Amino acid sequence: MFARQVFRPARTLQQQVRRYASEAPNSGGRNAVLYTSIAAAGLSGAYLYMRRGRGDAQSGQGGNAPPSEEAKKIPATNAGPVKKAFTGGDQGFVSLPLEKSEIVNHNTKKLTFKLPEEDMESGLPVASAVITKYKGAEMEKPVIRPYTPISDVDQKGTVDFIIKAYPNGPMSQHMHNLEPGQRLEIKGPIPKFQWKPNMHEHIALIAGGTGITPMWQTARHIFRNPEDKTKVTLIYGNISEEDILLKREWEELENTYPQRFRAFYVLDNPPESWQGGKGYVTKELLKTVLPEPKEGEKIKLFVCGPPGMYKAISGGKKSPTDQGELEGYLKDLGYSKDQVYKF
Numbered sequence: 001m002f003a004r005q006v007f008r009p010a011r012t013l014q015q016q017v018r019r020y021a022s023e024a025p026n027s028g029g030r031n032a033v034l035y036t037s038i039a040a041a042g043l044s045g046a047y048l049y050m051r052r053g054r055g056d057a058q059s060g061q062g063g064n065a066p067p068s069e070e071a072k073k074i075p076a077t078n079a080g081p082v083k084k085a086f087t088g089g090d091q092g093f094v095s096l097p098l099e100k101s102e103i104v105n106h107n108t109k110k111l112t113f114k115l116p117e118e119d120m121e122s123g124l125p126v127a128s129a130v131i132t133k134y135k136g137a138e139m140e141k142p143v144i145r146p147y148t149p150i151s152d153v154d155q156k157g158t159v160d161f162i163i164k165a166y167p168n169g170p171m172s173q174h175m176h177n178l179e180p181g182q183r184l185e186i187k188g189p190i191p192k193f194q195w196k197p198n199m200h201e202h203i204a205l206i207a208g209g210t211g212i213t214p215m216w217q218t219a220r221h222i223f224r225n226p227e228d229k230t231k232v233t234l235i236y237g238n239i240s241e242e243d244i245l246l247k248r249e250w251e252e253l254e255n256t257y258p259q260r261f262r263a264f265y266v267l268d269n270p271p272e273s274w275q276g277g278k279g280y281v282t283k284e285l286l287k288t289v290l291p292e293p294k295e296g297e298k299i300k301l302f303v304c305g306p307p308g309m310y311k312a313i314s315g316g317k318k319s320p321t322d323q324g325e326l327e328g329y330l331k332d333l334g335y336s337k338d339q340v341y342k343f
Helices: 013-021 170-177 209-223 247-256 283-289 293-298 307-313 328-332
Strands: 032-037 046-051 094-105 108-114 128-134 143-147 158-164 183-191 202-208 231-238 261-267 299-304 340-342
Touching: 094 158, 108 170, 128 170, 143 170, 158 170, 158 209, 202 209, 209 231, 209 247, 209 299, 231 247, 231 283, 247 261, 261 283, 283 328, 293 299, 299 307, 307 328
Parallel strands: 202 231, 202 299, 231 261, 299 340
Antiparallel strands: 032 046, 094 108, 094 183, 108 158, 128 143, 128 183
16 A cells, blocks of 8 residues: 555664665676765765676676565566557547545655556556646636556556645646546657666666655566666656655665665655755755766666756756757766666
8 A cells, every 4th residue: 555655764974874885796897885974055964886897607696685466567478469558649638537545745646547458558558657737617728748657567457646736737647646446638658768688787767745656666667677787877866755655666676676776865854763865856966866978878867856946957948859968967077968868
């Protein structure tokens, strides 16, 4: 259930050091351990990160713990043609009934919609979004908004979304008010970055708020494929600990793939016991935990969040056909436009 999430106590720097010091060295690729304490620009706390290689040939996981049963699930490759709910092109909007609505936190819900057939998949490639449409009785024009599903691409019969309700957001308010059985018009897919296994050695996901959804879609897809050895770093900013979406799911990935996945959380209003970042996602934090720009095509950075975050980190000017120029912290740190993708 999403209604109440149980969070582990944050690890101190000393605990993180012990954890990584006890791991077997990685036999393939470079091994450089970074121990950095940051106290600048409103950010306190300390961060540890291992800049490891691609993993050894024996385990296939770079010395990681065995994948959980959930992590082992991957799309079937020899099951024949699969029915897809969203085929794009001239298909138009599909009317889907809400199956269930679950409370995640004070302003966020997980909504599950039924696909037209039980054995049908969404048909959404990674990474992609859909368009939702709603027209109230007194509205002159319909409201249209894009959303990124969080469900697996091969999930049968349903598609899931995490939706945050905004005070002046007609679509998010409408979706929060939906009752099971009521329908929503949805169209897709809207392709974004088309991921291919091992296309980069290391990717970093820099997110804020509900900008976490395309990040989860991408990371989940990577770790469900045993042939994909990509390393993933997450930097996720929020207002409070309660606002960290999919926290339990990210922790499962971190525990299952400790040498390939690390998550760094930054809170505007952290609790007294908080050991992570405080304030905003800063240039100092990015410099510490991101793969270095000199890695070239081996790395890719993804950014998704509110307008202010885009502007500060990567520059917010982009369109469906043009990513715009790279600006902000990432440009200052020496990354190129080709190394960054703005969702």
